[in-house]
Amino acid sequence: MYRKVFKRFFDTIFSVLAIVVLSPLLVPVMIILLLTGEHYVFYGQKRVGYKNRPFKIWKFATMLKASPSLGTGSLTVRNDPRVFPFGRFLRRTKINELPQLFNILVGDMSFVGPRPQMEIDFLKFPPQVQETIYDAVPGMTGIGSIIFRDEEKWISAHQGDRHEFYRDHIAPYKGELELWYLRNISLRTDFLLVFITGWVILFPESDIVRKIFRNLPARPENLE
Numbered sequence: 684m685y686r687k688v689f690k691r692f693f694d695t696i697f698s699v700l701a702i703v704v705l706s707p708l709l710v711p712v713m714i715i716l717l718l719t720g721e722h723y724v725f726y727g728q729k730r731v732g733y734k735n736r737p738f739k740i741w742k743f744a745t746m747l748k749a750s751p752s753l754g755t756g757s758l759t760v761r762n763d764p765r766v767f768p769f770g771r772f773l774r775r776t777k778i779n780e781l782p783q784l785f786n787i788l789v790g791d792m793s794f795v796g797p798r799p800q801m802e803i804d805f806l807k808f809p810p811q812v813q814e815t816i817y818d819a820v821p822g823m824t825g826i827g828s829i830i831f832r833d834e835e836k837w838i839s840a841h842q843g844d845r846h847e848f849y850r851d852h853i854a855p856y857k858g859e860l861e862l863w864y865l866r867n868i869s870l871r872t873d874f875l876l877v878f879i880t881g882w883v884i885l886f887p888e889s890d891i892v893r894k895i896f897r898n899l900p901a902r903p904e905n906l907e
Contacts, residue, residue, distance in 0.1 A: 686819070686868050694794055698787040709781060712773070716744055720767040723748070725782055730799035733820045735813070738791040740799055741782040745770025757801045758849060761839040777884055783823045795873040796822025797861040807850035812858030819865055824880040826899070827860045829892050832883055837906060852905055859900040 702709075716724045723744050732738040750765040751757065759766070766774065773779035786792040792799070799821035800808075808816065822828070834853065841848040864872070879892050893899060 685870050689870070690793060690820075690868075690873070691790070694787050694790075697794065698784045702784050702788070705781060705784075708778070712743060712778060715769055719769050720744065721748055728801065730821070731802055731805045731817060732791055732799055733817055735817050737802075738786075738799075740792070741786055743770075743773055743779040743782060745773050745779050755838070755845055757803050758838050758845055759835055760845075761835050763835075777880075780823060787823060790820075793820040793822045794824065795864075795876050796820050796825050797864060798822065798825055798828045798857075804849065804854070807846070807854040808858045809855055812855075812862065815865065816858060816861050819868060825861070825876060826864045826892070826896075827857045829876065829879055829883060830860055830899075830902075831857060833887070852903065856900070856903055856906060863898075863900055 713724045716722075721744070726742050726744040726746075726748075727739045728742070729737050730740045745767060746759075746763070746765045747753065747767075754760075754763065754765055770779070783792055787794060796819045797816050799817075805813065831853070837853060838845050838849065875895055879895065882891055883889055
């Protein structure tokens, strides 16, 4: 009942409330973006969504418009030169994700769920993960987003083919985490994941997620 009815109800109510409450923050950010970088505010990008159907995700613009065809493409590394100075702040604080409140409002996304991927990265998941990962509506945050909140660290440290590294090491583990979420969807799980998301933004080095969810898939040694 929660997954099919109440989850969408809560998403609608709380997305409206969040947009209203956060508007004093959203408006100044929009003004700053208009005056800096390449002078555009929002960035829309095609992602894989519910039941593997594509949709457009919205973020505040933090990178060069041509970023997908520059450097590491869909993957972002530490101190990525494609990111604007103000964009670094937005990405570090996750403020760049707030336009997704409108994705939630229209039903493309949920507050909590598997993180929607670009198709190029979605295809790096193992086939069995691709088949089921989006049986739930993708989320603004989720267990994969929390565990891989500093994904750039692993990608930057790898000196070889970074897309190959993502496919062979990051994607399989991220897929396991998202499938764990599908097996454990509940109001309690979603509430705790929202709380943990806020906590790790304030305390990035915290490992609180593993203290609360003790049955998470074990982290591979190559990602320690």
